[in-house]
Every structure is written in structure tokens, then in C-alpha cells.
Amino acid sequence: MTTTTPATRKPRLAINFRQYGILAALVVIIVLFQILTNGRLLLPGNVNNLIQQNAYVLILAVGMVVVIIAGHIDLSVGSVVAMVGAVSAIATNVWGFPWWASVLLALLVGALVGAWQGFWVAFVGIPAFIVTLAGMLIFRGLTLVLLTGGTISGLPDEFTAIGAGWLPGFLGELGGRDVLTLGLGLLTSVALVVQQLRSRATLRRLELPRETLTQLWLKNGIAVVAIMWLAWLLSGYSGTPIILIILAVLILLYTFMLNQTVFGRHVYAIGGNLFAAMMSGVKTKWVNFYVFVNMGVLAGLAGVVSTARAGGAVASAGQNYELDAIAAVFIGGAAVQGGIGTVVGAIVGGLVMGVLNMGLSILSVDAAWQMTIKGLVLLLAVAFDIFNKRRSGGR
Amino acid sequence: MNGPILRMQGIEKNFSGVKALDGVSIEVERGKVHGICGENGAGKSTLMKVLSGVYPHGSYEGRIEFEGEETTFRSINDSEDVGIVIIHQELALSPYLSIAENIFLGNENSNRGVIDWNKTNLEASSLLARVGLDESPATKVLELGVGKQQLVEIAKALSKRVKLLILDEPTAALNDEDSDHLLDLIEHLRGQGITCIIISHKLKEIRRIADTVTVIRDGKTIETIDMHGPDATQARIIRSMVGRDLNSMFPPRDPKIGAEILRVEDWTVYHPVDTSRKVVDNASFTVRAGEVVGFAGLMGAGRTELAMSIFGRSYGTNISGRVYKNGEEISVRTVEAAIKNGIAYATEDRKKYGLNLIGDITVNVSAAALATLAKYGVIDRHREYKVAESYRTRMNIKAPSVSAITGKLSGGNQQKVVLSKWIFAGPDILFLDEPTRGIDVGAKYEIYGIINELAAAGKAVVVISSELPELLGISDRIYAISDGRITGEVAGADATQESLMHYMTAGKD
Numbered sequence A: 001m002t003t004t005t006p007a008t009r010k011p012r013l014a015i016n017f018r019q020y021g022i023l024a025a026l027v028v029i030i031v032l033f034q035i036l037t038n039g040r041l042l043l044p045g046n047v048n049n050l051i052q053q054n055a056y057v058l059i060l061a062v063g064m065v066v067v068i069i070a071g072h073i074d075l076s077v078g079s080v081v082a083m084v085g086a087v088s089a090i091a092t093n094v095w096g097f098p099w100w101a102s103v104l105l106a107l108l109v110g111a112l113v114g115a116w117q118g119f120w121v122a123f124v125g126i127p128a129f130i131v132t133l134a135g136m137l138i139f140r141g142l143t144l145v146l147l148t149g150g151t152i153s154g155l156p157d158e159f160t161a162i163g164a165g166w167l168p169g170f171l172g173e174l175g176g177r178d179v180l181t182l183g184l185g186l187l188t189s190v191a192l193v194v195q196q197l198r199s200r201a202t203l204r205r206l207e208l209p210r211e212t213l214t215q216l217w218l219k220n221g222i223a224v225v226a227i228m229w230l231a232w233l234l235s236g237y238s239g240t241p242i243i244l245i246i247l248a249v250l251i252l253l254y255t256f257m258l259n260q261t262v263f264g265r266h267v268y269a270i271g272g273n274l275f276a277a278m279m280s281g282v283k284t285k286w287v288n289f290y291v292f293v294n295m296g297v298l299a300g301l302a303g304v305v306s307t308a309r310a311g312g313a314v315a316s317a318g319q320n321y322e323l324d325a326i327a328a329v330f331i332g333g334a335a336v337q338g339g340i341g342t343v344v345g346a347i348v349g350g351l352v353m354g355v356l357n358m359g360l361s362i363l364s365v366d367a368a369w370q371m372t373i374k375g376l377v378l379l380l381a382v383a384f385d386i387f388n389k390r391r392s393g394g395r
Numbered sequence B: 001m002n003g004p005i006l007r008m009q010g011i012e013k014n015f016s017g018v019k020a021l022d023g024v025s026i027e028v029e030r031g032k033v034h035g036i037c038g039e040n041g042a043g044k045s046t047l048m049k050v051l052s053g054v055y056p057h058g059s060y061e062g063r064i065e066f067e068g069e070e071t072t073f074r075s076i077n078d079s080e081d082v083g084i085v086i087i088h089q090e091l092a093l094s095p096y097l098s099i100a101e102n103i104f105l106g107n108e109n110s111n112r113g114v115i116d117w118n119k120t121n122l123e124a125s126s127l128l129a130r131v132g133l134d135e136s137p138a139t140k141v142l143e144l145g146v147g148k149q150q151l152v153e154i155a156k157a158l159s160k161r162v163k164l165l166i167l168d169e170p171t172a173a174l175n176d177e178d179s180d181h182l183l184d185l186i187e188h189l190r191g192q193g194i195t196c197i198i199i200s201h202k203l204k205e206i207r208r209i210a211d212t213v214t215v216i217r218d219g220k221t222i223e224t225i226d227m228h229g230p231d232a233t234q235a236r237i238i239r240s241m242v243g244r245d246l247n248s249m250f251p252p253r254d255p256k257i258g259a260e261i262l263r264v265e266d267w268t269v270y271h272p273v274d275t276s277r278k279v280v281d282n283a284s285f286t287v288r289a290g291e292v293v294g295f296a297g298l299m300g301a302g303r304t305e306l307a308m309s310i311f312g313r314s315y316g317t318n319i320s321g322r323v324y325k326n327g328e329e330i331s332v333r334t335v336e337a338a339i340k341n342g343i344a345y346a347t348e349d350r351k352k353y354g355l356n357l358i359g360d361i362t363v364n365v366s367a368a369a370l371a372t373l374a375k376y377g378v379i380d381r382h383r384e385y386k387v388a389e390s391y392r393t394r395m396n397i398k399a400p401s402v403s404a405i406t407g408k409l410s411g412g413n414q415q416k417v418v419l420s421k422w423i424f425a426g427p428d429i430l431f432l433d434e435p436t437r438g439i440d441v442g443a444k445y446e447i448y449g450i451i452n453e454l455a456a457a458g459k460a461v462v463v464i465s466s467e468l469p470e471l472l473g474i475s476d477r478i479y480a481i482s483d484g485r486i487t488g489e490v491a492g493a494d495a496t497q498e499s500l501m502h503y504m505t506a507g508k509d
Helices: A010-036 A044-069 A077-093 A099-124 A128-147 A157-164 A179-205 A213-235 A242-260 A262-272 A274-278 A284-310 A321-331 A343-362 A367-392 B044-052 B076-081 B099-103 B117-131 B146-159 B176-191 B203-209 B234-242 B303-310 B335-340 B350-354 B361-373 B381-394 B411-424 B441-456 B468-474 B497-504
Strands: A151-153 A312-314 B006-015 B018-028 B033-037 B061-066 B084-087 B164-168 B195-199 B212-217 B220-226 B260-270 B278-288 B292-297 B317-325 B328-330 B343-346 B429-433 B460-465 B477-482 B485-491
Touching: A010 A343, A010 A367, A044 A077, A044 A157, A044 A213, A044 A242, A044 A262, A044 A284, A044 A321, A044 A343, A077 A099, A077 A128, A077 A151, A077 A284, A077 A312, A077 A321, A099 A128, A099 A157, A099 A284, A157 A242, A157 A284, A179 A213, A242 A262, A242 A284, A242 A343, A262 A274, A262 A284, A262 B361, A274 A284, A274 B350, A284 A312, A321 A343, A321 A367, A343 A367, B006 B044, B018 B033, B018 B044, B018 B212, B033 B044, B033 B176, B033 B203, B033 B234, B044 B076, B044 B084, B044 B164, B044 B195, B076 B084, B084 B146, B099 B117, B099 B146, B117 B146, B146 B176, B176 B195, B176 B203, B195 B203, B203 B234, B212 B234, B220 B234, B234 B441, B260 B303, B278 B303, B278 B460, B278 B485, B292 B303, B292 B441, B292 B468, B292 B497, B303 B343, B303 B429, B303 B460, B335 B343, B343 B411, B350 B411, B361 B381, B361 B411, B381 B411, B411 B429, B411 B441, B441 B460, B441 B468, B460 B468, B468 B497, B477 B497, B485 B497
Parallel strands: B018 B220, B033 B195, B033 B212, B084 B164, B164 B195, B292 B460, B292 B477, B343 B429, B429 B460
Antiparallel strands: A151 A312, B006 B018, B006 B061, B212 B220, B260 B278, B260 B317, B317 B328, B477 B485
16 A cells, blocks of 8 residues: 655645645635725734734643643643732732742742642543643632732733833834834844755755755745734834744744654654553653643743733633633644644644634624634634545545 | 355555555455455555445445445445445454443344343344354453454344455454464354455465455455465465565574573563462573574463563563673663663554554654754754664665655554664664564565564564464574463474474463
8 A cells, every 4th residue: 555656745745735724724814804804903003912912822822732742631721820820910019029030930830730730640640631620620719719809900010011011112213113123023034034044955965855945935935924014014013012022932942842852752752652652761751741840831921921911910810711722722733632733833723713803803793703603613623624634644 | 146246346546646456356256255365555455445335436446246236335334234244453342331232333222212132132142152152242342352352243243144244354363272263153154155255464374264365466456366276375375465486484594693681580570450460470581692582472371471571561560580681680660771771672562552653654763762863852853864764765664755654554564663663772682572463474574584684783682473483483592481481492493383382381271
């Protein structure tokens, strides 16, 4: 059933198609809402809000994709976001911590929560579904205890800037546009192209298979246009949201972690076949443990961001966040059984949900219907993915 | 009715441009046992999937006639309705349901959705009697061994009024006794007029029960042999299958045996669940550099358990004993420790323990020695690719590229990926557990060649196998295990199947 033909480029293209499928869906959804809203979706203010409002989903999705690749699930992140938000707000406003110490404390609490859940999953062997379902209740309960039903507001500006602020435009303005933002866009574009060309050169030097030059320039061309267009829009509003920088760093860091490091490979190996990973000498328990610690830290960060964006902590914060993050990961092509998934996919999945939220809000669609539509999109996205796999695969 | 029960003509099937079947034609006589032989990847399983409707009518070219009428199956249900039942290599029984429930699963004796248990159990009992299985219909399937589960599958087929029974590698996981029983049963069913297609790599079995054999190679019918004819020999079938003469089943080898590398002393292992039961009992053995040592034993004798418990205590509880490498005691407490000390274990169950089936060849080859490809935890993916590519060439892994998903490779190629993984880990001692199980003659020969190369490179190779001719063909020394104890040690040159069998059954009632 296998062929003996020498290396063809076929499998590579197939992989690309699957990755770009969801990206194409995002573009279609953007264009659709751009038309339905008479061009209001992509107004600079809305694009800015899209980033700042959805940052929490994207951060959680980055952690969640790692959890799901390893073959687990985390239902507790919404509650963790609320609890960490409460801790950071109390630390700042009640205990008088400086803003940065509160942030560090929040990340530490997130890590401890992750270690707690990782312990039960990895070393005791309780399925993550159960452990994190329990966590969902435990940490929501603790949030209520911490806030005693009230809210804490009036956080300092430095703190709220993390979720709702922009980089100071110290390079001034040019024709009403923030020069720093344009410059960052340009810098990112150049860095992207240089990096791609260099990696292609390495591949050529090592005589490894690589995409054609046309493919490379087409891909980079589209990416550069998208980046510069985003920079153009943002520069005409308030400049670069701080959270965008945090997100960019996370995406780069976690893509690198999953693709290039031994830890990342072990995560895929565990999700692909736990027993085979064990029998290859992978310390599966520790990998599972750290997967949850990592999720905890990112949930902590999402807690800081959403608290900062809201300007305070409330006990009901983070409700249903876990569902948004899980939906983003699956829309982004991850497999329910584990072993498959990418950070970029999860981010695109999160953006699909975000654009839907924003577009439907602009159209003032009732919240009940918004929920219904989002549910259907999740179902269709996964159905599309399964259909695709069936057509391209198995015999 | 006259004429063949099944006629398949000019069957072609493509998978995204790759021809899996390229004009296969086959005729099966009513009331006969028809063998289908071919190397892995020759297209046997694909052909059976076309026949049983897994690949629906219209997704292939060609014509299928069953009992004189053209079939247009859209699913497995359609083919079962006319009496074609396929039993796959991986049994598909529900472990927590009883034998009777499994037999009638999807086909329940019911009245408006309420199951008639009396009728179910009564019919199940009579079906069990027909297949010669002496168990209560209420027994849960998980309490049965593989051999008995196979019989339940056949009883299930009989309950569907089967006319054409297809068995895909039915004896691959069975011991000799269970295999014998199964073959007897097939002969018995033939007496009752049930036609049978049997796919098997075990040519001895084919010779024993098949009336005709069709050989398939590269998706084409090569020839159909009348097994009652004068020239129906095993050698002829092999020649047909591989398209060349295999002068010998085993590549020649000139052993250069050096100093002792591995010594295991007083190794005792208890069963992980039934903790009072000794699975390995006070076993001691040695392996020298450049030596191929065979382990012979019946199923359940403790061969795999011995190897797995040495490999990082992957099996069993309350393990005691000592392992020495080059004369010094080493720790094999964890799999990492065992690998670090130069021990590798290639599993008998490559799908469960050996491979990440959704991963590509590259990630599987590097899996056990990723650290050697990484610096500060960052993998050098270019080097990794080159390593995988070199093993693809060296091991002759048939795949379009190293980005091919291992789950889609044939058994022999999957086995080569598993071996590549462990060879790349650079061990001094390799345990190969059933390295040729379920793979075809040509690939077997290649794997024997690889074993020889490893020995020639000064490695100590331990081969565990159920096939005695294989052990006799490749081993310098053979240990026999029975009931967890090492009952005999024979030099390869002096050993015979009879002498080994004597030790393998020693101490048994």
C-alpha cells in the first residue's frame, strides 16, 4: 500500500492546507462581518478592542493547547482567573503591594494551583477532567471567600495598563499616526522575512526539502500586508496595546517550545501514545505535571489581564472562560484524543471566536443568539476538520 | 447452485494517486478454504475491505459477484446481510459484556426493544457448542484468552448465518495449541458448507487447510495455486510472494562472539495484580558481545515479562535480582536508567508500546534518544531529519518520505521504524520481542539481516520469538523458558525444534 517513489512534496502541501484551512475560515468570517456591519467591524477602535477584549482567551488558549495535546483538559481556568484576579487586587489595594509585586504574586499563585492539579493528575492518576472539574468548584469557592461577595476596584494605572493600556508613543506622531506602532509593524515584517529567508538558506545548505520561492514570497507577502495593515489601523487609534506585545511574545515562545524543544516533543509524544512514550524513556509523570503548572501560570496571567482590563476584581469574573479557551483550541485543529495541535491554530481559533463576538455585538444580536451561534461554529469547525481528515487519510 | 460463490474481477483502488489494488481478480469456490498470501502492503487487507463494503461501491473500479449477483455494498452491514462476515486481526469484542451479549451485539434477540435473555443464552450455548468453546454464555469476554475470544468472534459470525467467512491473520496472536484448534474448526465449518477466505503469513497453516491459494503482489494477482496439486509447495508460494527465490529463509552470518556484556542473576518478578504469583522465577542468564541469544517459550511462559521487567521495571511488582553490565552491577529501576545503561527493548506490541502512530517517522525514530539531538533542551531539527532520512534508507523503510505518518505504514515498515528508534538510541544490549510478528517473508529476511548487522557491530542481541524455526535460524544460543523458569540452555547449532519443545514444556502437567 505504500509507494516507493522518492520524496515527493505531496505530504507537505497537505499539511499546509490543513493549517491554512482555519486561517481561510477566519478571513471569510472577517469579510462576512465587514460586509454585514457596513465596514464597522474593522474600524480602528474595534480592532483595538478585539485585541484587548480577547487577550484572556488567547492567553488561556496557548496554555490549553499544550494541555490538550498532552491528552488532558482543564475545566478550572475560569475559576483560576477569578481567584488570581482577586488575589492580585487584594495584594495591590489591601496589602499595598506595588503593582509589579502583585503581578508576580498572581503568577506564583497560578503556578501553585497548577502544581496542585498537576499532582493529582500526574502522580495520583486521577483523570484531568475530574481534577479540574473539582478545581473549577474549589477555586470559584475560594474566590468568593476572598472577596466575601463584594468587589475590589480602583486599581492603580500601572496595573490596569497591562490589560487596557498602550505603549507610550514616545516617537511622536506623523500625520496623526503613532510612529512607534508603525515602526514596530515595520520591524516585525522585516524580522519575519529575514528569519524565513535565513531558515530557507539553512535548509538549502543542508539539502533538506523546502517550499518553493513562489510559495515563500506569497506567504510572506500576505503576512507582511496583514501586519502593516494592523499597525496602520492601530497607529490611527491609541497606538500599540501593551497586551499585544505580551501576546506576541507568548505566541513566539510557545511555538518555539512545542516545535523545537525536548519538552514540547515529549508533550506530543505523550498525547500520541502514552505507553510508547513511557517505553521510550520519557518521564511522563513529570511532563504531565509541568503541563499543568504551565497552564496555571498562564491562567494566572490571564487573571491579571482580565482584572486589569475590568479595573477591578469581582467574584463572577472568568465565568465560562475555560469553554472559550477549549473551543478556540479545537477550532484551531487540535485533536480531542491528544497528540495534535498548534499554538498558531489555537490563536486563530480564538480570533474566530473573538471576531464572532465583536461582529455579532456590533450587529446588536441578542446575547442568547450569540451563544447559540458560537456553539454552532464550534461544532461545524470540528466537523469540518474531521471531514478533512477522513478525506485525506486513513485506509 | 453452481459456479463460484465469489468472483472479483479487475478490482482497482486508489488512495490519493497511489494504486493499492491494480487489477486483482479472484474466484472462490463454494465450500472451500481459499488462502490469500502476499507480503505486507501487497493489498490483501484493502481487497477484503473492498469486498466487505468498508470501501463502498463506487469508490473502487471492477466488478464483484457474490452468488452470481453483482454486489453494491455501501457498508459492512450490507455485506453481512448477504452472509459475508470478516473477522479482523484485532478482535472487536466488548470486554465488559458477556459472551452471549457479544455474539448478538447489534443483532439482539428482542421484542420491541426488550431483550429475550432466555433465547439469547440458549442460542449462544448452541453456537458455542458448534465452535467447541466450553464456556458459559454469561462469562465476560475479558476473562477469556485471545484464542477463546477468536472462537467467540466465529460464533458471532455463525449467528449471522455466514456463508463466506473471512479471517484476517487469525492465528497471529495465538499459541500453537489454540491455532490448531482454530484450524480444526475451520475444517469443520468447511464440512458444513461454509466457505472461508483465510489471510495468513503462516504458510504452514495455509498448506494445511487451504484448498486453493491466491498470491497477491503489489496490488496484482500473481497466480492461483491448487493446493492439492503436485507442485503446491511452500517454496513456490514464497517465490510467488516475493517475486524472487529466497535461497534460504535466513541471511548467512559469521558470528564473532566476544566478552560477556550482560549478566542477569536470580531475577524474580511477581504478577502486578495477582501479587502472590511468580511470573518470572529465579531466572539467570548471560549475553555476550556479538551474540544473538534466543528465548523460546510458550505463550504465557514469562518471556516478555522477563524482558520488560529488566527494561526499567515496565512490568510486574516486587522485582528482585541483579543485573550486571560488563561485570558491574547496574540499575534498571526506571526506563530512563535502563536506556542510559545501554539497554533497549523493542516491544512485541508495536502499536500499543512501540510507536506514536499519529506521529511521523522522524519523531518516532528520534523518540528514545532525543537528548542526543538537543542542546539546552532545544532540538536540532535539521539533524533529526537527516538521522531519520538515513534510517529510512538504511533500513529500507518503504514510505514516500520521513514525514509519513507511521500509523499508515504496513506492519513490516512499522517494525523497521521501531528498530530504527532503538538502534539510534545506541544501546549495547537489545531485547527484540517478536521482531517479525505479523510481517511478511521479505521483510522478515531484511530484519534478520539487521539483527546480524547489530551482532556484527558487537552488540548483544536477545531475540524472543514464538517461531522456533526463526530462533533456530538466527540464534547462537537459545534459552527455553517454562512457567517463568529458565528450563534449558542449548547452543544454536545443536538445538532442534523437538529438544526446545521438550524444555519449553518442562515442569508442566
